[in-house]
Amino acid sequence: MTWKLALINVKKRWQDYLVLMMGLIISVSIFYMFQTLSLNVKFLEEVIPTISMVAFIFQLGAVLLGIITVVYIFYANSFLLSMRKKEYGMYMMLGAKKKKIKQMMTIETLFIGFLSMVVGIMLGVVFSTIMSQVLLNQLRVSSNQYNAFSFSAVVVTFIFFLILFVLTAITNASKFSKTKLLDLLHEDQQSEKHRPNKLKTISLTIVSVILIMIGYFSLWHVKELALAGLVIALFTITFGTFLFFAALLPAVISAFKNNEKFSRKGIRIFTLSQLSFKSSSLSKVLGMVTMLLALSLGAITVGDAFNNYKEALIKQAPYDAVIFNPDEAVSKEMAKLEGKEERLYHIKQNNEEFYFLYDELREQPITMNNQTGFTLKAKPFTEFNEGDSFSTNNGTEFSIMSAFGQIMNPYTSYLNAPVYHVVSQSEFDQAQGESGVIHVLMVDDFEGQLDIFERIDTLEMARFDLEDAETSNSKFALYSMISMMVSGFMFMGAFLGIAFLAMLASSLMFKILSGAYQDIGRYDMLRKIGVGKKKLLASIYKEILVVFAVPGILGTIHVLFGLKMFELLMPEPYSHIWLPFVIFAAIYLLYYFITVKLYQNIVLKSEKNQ
Amino acid sequence: MNHSVVSVRNLKKVYGKKGEKQYEALKNISFEVEEGEFVGIMGPSGSGKTTLLNMLSALDSPTQGEVTIAGNNITGLNEQQLSDFRATNIGFIFQDFNLLENLTMSQNIGLPLSLQGVSSRKIDKKIKTIAEILDITQILSNYPTEVSGGQKQRVAAARALVHQPQLLLGDEPTGALDSKNAKNLLEALRGLNRDYQTTILMVTHDPMSASYCKRILFIQDGMIFKELRREGSQQEFYQNILANLSHVDFSESQV
Ligand SMILES: Nc1ncnc2c1ncn2[C@@H]1O[C@H](COP(=O)(O)OP(=O)(O)O)[C@@H](O)[C@H]1O
Ligand SMILES: [Mg+2]
Numbered sequence: 055m056t057w058k059l060a061l062i063n064v065k066k067r068w069q070d071y072l073v074l075m076m077g078l079i080i081s082v083s084i085f086y087m088f089q090t091l092s093l094n095v096k097f098l099e100e101v102i103p104t105i106s107m108v109a110f111i112f113q114l115g116a117v118l119l120g121i122i123t124v125v126y127i128f129y130a131n132s133f134l135l136s137m138r139k140k141e142y143g144m145y146m147m148l149g150a151k152k153k154k155i156k157q158m159m160t161i162e163t164l165f166i167g168f169l170s171m172v173v174g175i176m177l178g179v180v181f182s183t184i185m186s187q188v189l190l191n192q193l194r195v196s197s198n199q200y201n202a203f204s205f206s207a208v209v210v211t212f213i214f215f216l217i218l219f220v221l222t223a224i225t226n227a228s229k230f231s232k233t234k235l236l237d238l239l240h241e242d243q244q245s246e247k248h249r250p251n252k253l254k255t256i257s258l259t260i261v262s263v264i265l266i267m268i269g270y271f272s273l274w275h276v277k278e279l280a281l282a283g284l285v286i287a288l289f290t291i292t293f294g295t296f297l298f299f300a301a302l303l304p305a306v307i308s309a310f311k312n313n314e315k316f317s318r319k320g321i322r323i324f325t326l327s328q329l330s331f332k333s334s335s336l337s338k339v340l341g342m343v344t345m346l347l348a349l350s351l352g353a354i355t356v357g358d359a360f361n362n363y364k365e366a367l368i369k370q371a372p373y374d375a376v377i378f379n380p381d382e383a384v385s386k387e388m389a390k391l392e393g394k395e396e397r398l399y400h401i402k403q404n405n406e407e408f409y410f411l412y413d414e415l416r417e418q419p420i421t422m423n424n425q426t427g428f429t430l431k432a433k434p435f436t437e438f439n440e441g442d443s444f445s446t447n448n449g450t451e452f453s454i455m456s457a458f459g460q461i462m463n464p465y466t467s468y469l470n471a472p473v474y475h476v477v478s479q480s481e482f483d484q485a486q487g488e489s490g491v492i493h494v495l496m497v498d499d500f501e502g503q504l505d506i507f508e509r510i511d512t513l514e515m516a517r518f519d520l521e522d523a524e525t526s527n528s529k530f531a532l533y534s535m536i537s538m539m540v541s542g543f544m545f546m547g548a549f550l551g552i553a554f555l556a557m558l559a560s561s562l563m564f565k566i567l568s569g570a571y572q573d574i575g576r577y578d579m580l581r582k583i584g585v586g587k588k589k590l591l592a593s594i595y596k597e598i599l600v601v602f603a604v605p606g607i608l609g610t611i612h613v614l615f616g617l618k619m620f621e622l623l624m625p626e627p628y629s630h631i632w633l634p635f636v637i638f639a640a641i642y643l644l645y646y647f648i649t650v651k652l653y654q655n656i657v658l659k660s661e662k663n664q
Numbered sequence: 665m666n667h668s669v670v671s672v673r674n675l676k677k678v679y680g681k682k683g684e685k686q687y688e689a690l691k692n693i694s695f696e697v698e699e700g701e702f703v704g705i706m707g708p709s710g711s712g713k714t715t716l717l718n719m720l721s722a723l724d725s726p727t728q729g730e731v732t733i734a735g736n737n738i739t740g741l742n743e744q745q746l747s748d749f750r751a752t753n754i755g756f757i758f759q760d761f762n763l764l765e766n767l768t769m770s771q772n773i774g775l776p777l778s779l780q781g782v783s784s785r786k787i788d789k790k791i792k793t794i795a796e797i798l799d800i801t802q803i804l805s806n807y808p809t810e811v812s813g814g815q816k817q818r819v820a821a822a823r824a825l826v827h828q829p830q831l832l833l834g835d836e837p838t839g840a841l842d843s844k845n846a847k848n849l850l851e852a853l854r855g856l857n858r859d860y861q862t863t864i865l866m867v868t869h870d871p872m873s874a875s876y877c878k879r880i881l882f883i884q885d886g887m888i889f890k891e892l893r894r895e896g897s898q899q900e901f902y903q904n905i906l907a908n909l910s911h912v913d914f915s916e917s918q919v
Contacts, residue, residue: 311767318778318787323771327764579762582723583776583823584751586744 073567074130075170077560081123082174082215083181084553088116089207090182119553122349124218126557129342131163131222133564135229138162142230156227163226167219175211179203185545258301265294273615276622284619291612296341303340303604304333321585325593328576332569332601339565340605343558347609347642350554352616355627355634357547359620362630364540368500371460371529372421372432375495375510378463381517387510393498399461404487407473408458411482412440422457438476445473461492464527465518500529507533555638559645562605566598566649570656577657587658594654602646610635668732669831669863670697670720675729677715677886689715691886693729697831700861702854704874706909707883713867716883717835720865721754722746734830751779755824757834757866761816763808763823770795770804773822780827794822797860798852814845818852825862832856834866838873850876871909875902882908 142155182203269291272283279286311317311326333340374394377384388396397418402409419434435457444450444458458474477485497503507530520526577590620627677690689712697703707713718724719731722738730739734753741749755776763772770791777787795801798818803811808819817837824832832853838846854876856862868874875898882890892908894901 311771314784314787317771318774318784320779320781323767323775323778324764327767327771330766575760575762576764579756579758581747582721582750582756582758583779584747584749584754585779586747588744 071166073560073564074133075166075173077126077130077557077564078166078170079174079177080556080560081119081126081553082171082211083176083178084549084556085116085119085123085214086175086178086207086211087182087185087549088119089210090178090204119550120214122346122554122557125342126561127215127218128222128225129561130564131219131226132229133561133568134163134166135159135226136568139233152231156230159226159230160223163223164219167215171212171215174215175208178211185549188545255301255305258297259305262294262297262300262302265290265297269294270615273618276619287616287619292345295344295608295612296338298608299333299337299340299344299605304330304337307333321580321589321593324576324580324585325596328573328593328597329600332566332597335569336565336601339561340601343562344605344609344612346554346558346561347605348612348616350551350558351609351634351638352551352613353547353554354551354638355547355613355617355631356620357544357551358634359617359624359627359630360540360543360547363624364536366625367536368529368533369432370423371532372423372496373460373494374497374500374529375493375507376461376464376528377493377495377510377514378465379490380493384510384513384517387506387513388493388495390506391495391497391503395496397494397496399492399494400482400489401492402482402485402487402489404485406469406471407475407487408462409475409477409482409485409487412476412478415476420457420461422453424453440476440478441481442476443473444476446471447473461494462527463492463518464529464531465514465520500533504530504533551638555641562602563645563649563652566601567652567656570653573657590658591654594657595650598646598650598653602642602649606642667699668696669699669701669734670695670865671730671732672696672720673730673732675716675719675731676727677712677719677724678727689886690719690726693883693886693888695881695888695891697863697865699863700857702857702864702876702878703866704877704880705865705867705883706869706871706874706880706905711883712886713883714835715886717833717865717867720831721756721833722750751776752827753830755827755829755832757817757820757824757832757837759836759839761808761813761820761840763816763820765808768805768807769800769811769819772808772819773804773826775823776827782827790826791822794826797856798822812845813841814848817841817845817849821849821852821856825856830863832862832864832866834864836867836869838868838870843872846870846873871902871905874905875899880905 138159142159145155146152269287269289272279272286272290276283276287307326307330311323311330317323317326375388377388380388388394399414399418400411415438416436419436421432422435424431424433435454438444444454446455455472455474458472459469462469462472475485500507507528511526511528511530514520514528515526580590581587617627617631673694675690675693676688678686678688680686693716705713705716715724719726720733722731722733722741726739730737732738733749736749736753738746738749763769764775767775773791773794774787777790782790791804792801795804798821800815800818800822803815803819808816811819817840821832821837824834834853837853838849841849850873853864853866857864857878864877866873866877874880875894878894880892881888882892890908892901892904
C-alpha cells in the first residue's frame with residue numbers, strides 16, 4: 055500500500071519530478087564520465103605518457119564535481135520534501151501514521167534516486183563514448199585501451215550516489231518528524247514576513263556587500279595573496295552571495311514596490327509583488343544558482359582560455375622542423391610541405407662542442423626568445439662576434455643557449471653542457487668533429503600540414519633509434535603534448551560547465567515551476583478584474599527575467615573577478631572570453647524561454663475553461 | 665427612473681465541444697437587474713450559478729442568448745475588449761479574498777486603478793474614500809496576513825469598488841467567513857447599496873446571507889425556477905427563504 059501510494063505520487067507530478075530528475079541525471083552521468091576517465095588508467099597512460107598532470111586535473115575535477123553534487127542532491131531533495139508536505143499532511147489527516155509516511159517518503163526518494171542513477175549511468179556511457187572519440191580525434195591518437203563502460207566507474211558512481219540518497223532520505227525523514235501537522239497542511243500559505251526587520255536588512259546588506267568586496271579584492275590581488283587569497287575569496291564570495299539574495303535583493307524590490315510613483319503604472323505593482331514573493335522564497339536558490347553559474351561559466355571560459363593559450367605556447371618553438379642530414383625518405387616528405395622557408399646551417403660536432411659558421415649565422419640569424427613573465431618576444435640573435443663561444447659555463451644567458459638549442463637535432467639525447475663556437479670558414483675547416491648540415495624549416499601553416507610533420511617525426515624517430523615512449527624535442531612532439539594537456543583542460547572545463555549548468559537550470563526551473571501552482575489563483579484573480587492576456591504574459595516575462603538576470607549578472611561578475619586567479623597559470627585569461635560568454639548566454643537565454651513557457655502553461659492554462 | 669444594469673435574454677450555455685459529451689449548464693435564462701438593486705442568486709451545487717456569473721462578467725461566452733451590462737451588449741466583443749470592459753464596469757469579490765499577500769491593503773485596493781492608468785494622486789484619494797465607507801482606514805498599511813478574514817473581505821470589496829464599477833459581482837463572498845465576519849461584510853454591502861445605489865449581484869448558499877438581499881433568484885438545473893422579493897423585515901424574509909428552500913431538495917452538504 056505504501057509502495058503503491060508512493061509510486062502514484064511520482065506519477066501524478068511527473069513533470070515536477072522530471073525537471074528535478076534532469077539535474078540529477080546529468081550530474082550522475084557527468085560524475086560517471088569523470089570516474090571512467092580517471093579510472094581508465096591504461097588509457098590515460100597511453101594518451102598522456104609524460105603529463106601525469108592531466109590525470110591529476112581530472113581527479114581534481116571529479117572531487118569538485120563530487121562536492122557540488124553533494125550540495126545539489128541535498129538541495130534537490132529538500133525541494134522534494136517541501137513539494138510534498140501538504141499532501142503528506144492530508145494523508146495524516148486521513149489517519150495515516152507518521153511512520154508510514156516516512157516510509158513512503160523514503161521509498162520515493164530512493165525510487166527517484168535509483169531511476170536517476172540508472173538513466174544517468176546509461177547516459178554517462180553514451181557521453182563517455184562520444185567524448186572519447188572526440189578527445190582521441192583531437193589528440194591524434196588511436197587507442198583501443200579506452201572503455202566507455204567501466205565496471206569500476208559504475209560501482210563508484212553507484213555507491214557514491216546511493217550513500218547520498220540514503221543520507222538525504224534520512225535527513226528528510228528527520229526534518230519531517232519535526233514538523234507539526236498543522237504546518238504541513240498550511241505549507242503553501244506560510245507567507246513570509248512582509249515586514250522585514252529594517253535594521254537586520256540593512257546590516258545584512260552591508261555585510262553582504264563587504265564580503266563580496268573582500269572576495270573580489272583578494273581575487274584581484276591573488277598574485278600577492280596566493281593560496282590565502284583563493285580561500286578568502288571562496289568563503290567571502292559564497293556567503294556574500296547568499297546574503298545578497300537574502301537581504302539586498304528583497305529590500306531593493308520592496309523599495310521599488312513601495313515607491314508609488316514607480317509602481318502604480320499598469321500591472322507593474324503586481325509584477326513587483328510577484329517578484330518580491332519570488333525573491334524571498336527563492337533567495338537560497340538564487341544564491342545557489344549564482345554560484346553554480348559562476349562555476350559553470352568559469353569552467354567553460356577557463357577551458358577555452360587554455361585552448362587559446364595553446365597557440366601562444368606553440369609559438370615558443372620558432373622552427374616547425376629541424377632535421378639533421380636528412381635522408382632520402384625524409385627529404386621526400388620535406389618536399390611535400392607547402393609555403394615553406396628552409397635554412398641550412400653547416401655544423402661540426404665534437405661530442406658536446408658545436409662549430410657554426412659566422413657568415414651563416416650573420417646571414418640567417420637564429421631566433422632568440424626573450425621571456426618576460428608569460429610572454430615571449432622573439433628576436434633575431436645578432437650580438438656575437440667571430441670567435442665567440444657560448445656555454446652555460448662561461449655565463450651565457452639562458453635565452454641564447456636555448457636559441458642554439460632550438461637548431462640542434464631534436465632526435466638526439468639531452469645535452470648536458472653544450473658549447474657553441476661561432477667561427478670563420480677556415481677555423482671551421484680545421485675544427486675536429488663530424489660535419490653535417492642542419493635543415494631548419496618554417497611553414498606558413500603548421501597545423502594544416504600536421505600529417506606531413508607526423509610522418510617526418512616517425513621517420514626521424516626510427517632513423518635515430520628513439521623508442522615510442524621517448525619523446526623528441528621536435529615541434530610536432532611539443533605540439534601533441536600541449537594539445538593533450540589543453541584538450542584535457544578544455545574538456546574538463548566544458549563538462550564541469552555543463553554539469554553545473556544542468557544543476558543550475560534544474561534548481562531554478564524546479565523552484566519557479568513548483569511555486570507556479572500557488573500563483574494560479576493570483577493570475578486568475580487578475581484576469582477576472584480585467585487584465586488582458588497580453589499584459590499578464592508581459593508580466594510573466596519580466597518577472598522571470600529578473601529572477602534569471604540578477605543571478606546571471608552577479609555570477610558573471612564573479613567569473614570576471616575569478617578569472618584573475620588564472621593569471622597564475624596562463625598569460626591572458628581575459629583575452630578570448632567573449633566566445634564562451636556568448637555561448638553560455640545563449641544557453642541561459644534558452645533556459646529562460648523554456649521556463650517562461652512552462653510557467654505560462656501552468657498559470658494561464660485555466661484561461662478558457664473555468 | 666430606474667433602468668436596468670444587467671439584462672440577460674435567453675441565455676444558454678453548453679459545455680463540451682460538439683460531438684463530444686456535452687452538458688447544458690444554463691438553459692434559457694432571462695432576467696433583469698435594475699440600477700441600485702441588491703440581488704441574490706441561490707441554488708444547489710452544480711446548478712449553474714458560477715456559470716451564470718462568468719457569463720455576466722464576460723469571463724466566458726454564452727452558447728446562445730444575449731448579455732447586456734450597463735447598455736453594452738458584451739456578447740460580440742473580442743478578448744481585449746472584454747478585458748477592458750471588465751476592468752471598467754465590473755467589480756469582483758471572490759470567496760477566498762484573493763488579496764496579494766505581499767502587498768499592503770492600500771496597494772491591493774489601488775490595483776484596479778493602476779491598471780486603468782489613473783494618476784497616483786487620484787488613486788490615493790479614491791482609496792481613502794472607499795476605505796472610509798467600508799471602515800478599513802486603520803488597516804490600510806497592514807498586510808493581509810495581519811488582519812482578520814472579515815477585514816480581508818472588506819478590503820476585497822474595496823478593491824472591487826474603488827473604480828466605481830456599474831456592477832458588483834460576488835461568488836459566495838461570505839463562503840469563507842464565520843457568521844460574525846459574514847454579517848460584518850453583508851452590513852457593509854447593504855450600506856453601499858443603500859447609500860450609494862451600488863448594484864450588487866451575489867451568489868450565496870447561505871440563507872442568512874441571502875436575507876440581506878432585496879430580491880432572490882433561485883436556480884436549479886440551469887433554470888430560474890423561482891423569484892422572491894423582500895417585502896417585510898429581514899427576519900420575515902429569512903423565514904421565507906428557509907421555507908422556499910425546504911420545498912426543493914436543497915442539499916447544503918457542500919460548502
Ligand atoms: N468548464 C466546464 N466544463 C464542463 N462543465 C462545466 C464547466 N464548468 C462547470 N461545468 C458544469 O456545469 C454545471 C454548473 O456548474 P457551476 O456553474 O459551477 O455550478 P455552481 O456554481 O452552481 O455550483 C456543473 O454540473 C459543472 O459540472
Ligand atoms: Mg460555484
